[in-house]
Amino acid sequence: MAMDDYDDDMSSVGVTTARIENQHQQHPHQQGQHGHHQQGQGQSQYSAGAVKVGGWRYEDASRYIGEWNQRGQKHGIGHLQFADGTRYDGQFQEGLSQGVGCLWFADGAKYEGEFHQGWFHGNGIFWRADGMKYEGEFRGGKIWGLGLLTFQDFTHGFPRNEGFFQDCRFMRRRRCPEVVQRAQKCALMARSQCEHPY
Structure with a gap:
């Protein structure tokens, strides 16, 4: 089955992905972007004033521990x-997932892997x-580059949906087992990173 045979392709990834940032980028003890303190409650351990x-x-009702x-x-x-049940576990840099x-x-969708500036x-x-x-x-919160698509029935389609994707759309076929292995390795590293003491 080819990707075109499905009414619903991976283009929903572009809609589903959201930059991991929100109004909660700063610690509540710091001034917010609009010059006021954020509201909420929590605990912190300090070291040399930081x-x-x-x-x-x-x-x-969103919460952060880390x-x-x-x-x-x-x-x-x-x-x-987040208040809607969406959850991120992993690395942050200056307020963004990185x-x-x-x-x-x-909704049950999930992503495991690399992030850059919240995407x-x-x-x-x-x-x-x-x-x-x-x-x-x-790239930038969307499927963009080489990869492999696997359908709900664990097939890859016929002909195989492996190759170059751009803006969440399959563009051309190309075998890329090394890219798939790298993606699997990054997902495994992300899962192990998520097993933290918080």
């Missing part, structure tokens, strides 16, 4: 749970809620 590790529950930098931004390993991590969406970016695996899976390269 927050190192802490937890915070925001007014919208490491912070001296400017009050999520920085290091952390767990961010490095490897796992993102579970409220899926690099190598990883994305599963839709219906079980369709893409293993490969991502």
Whole structure:
């Protein structure tokens, strides 16, 4: 079965992906973007005046537990749970997901792999809620690069849906087992990173 035979292709990934940032980028003890303190409650451990590790529950019921930098931004390993049930576990840098991590969406979709400035970016695996899976390269929160598509019935389609994807659309066929292996390795690293003490 070819990708074109499905009414619903992986283009929903572009809609589903969201940059992992929100109004909760800074620690509540720091001034917000609009010059006011964020509302909520939490605990922190301080070292030489800088927050190192802490937890915070925001007014919208989102919560963060993890490491912070001296400017009050999520920085290091952390767990961010949004009010809608979406959850991110992994690395942060200056308030954004950066490095490897796992993102579970409220609808059951998930992503494991590399992030850059809050977006899926690099190598990883994305599963839709219906079980369709893409293993490969991502750019700016979208499927973009070489990869392999696996349908709900665990087939890859006929002819095989492996090759170059652009903006979540399959463009041309090309064997790329090394890219798929790299995506699997990054997903495994992300899963192991998510097993943190928080």
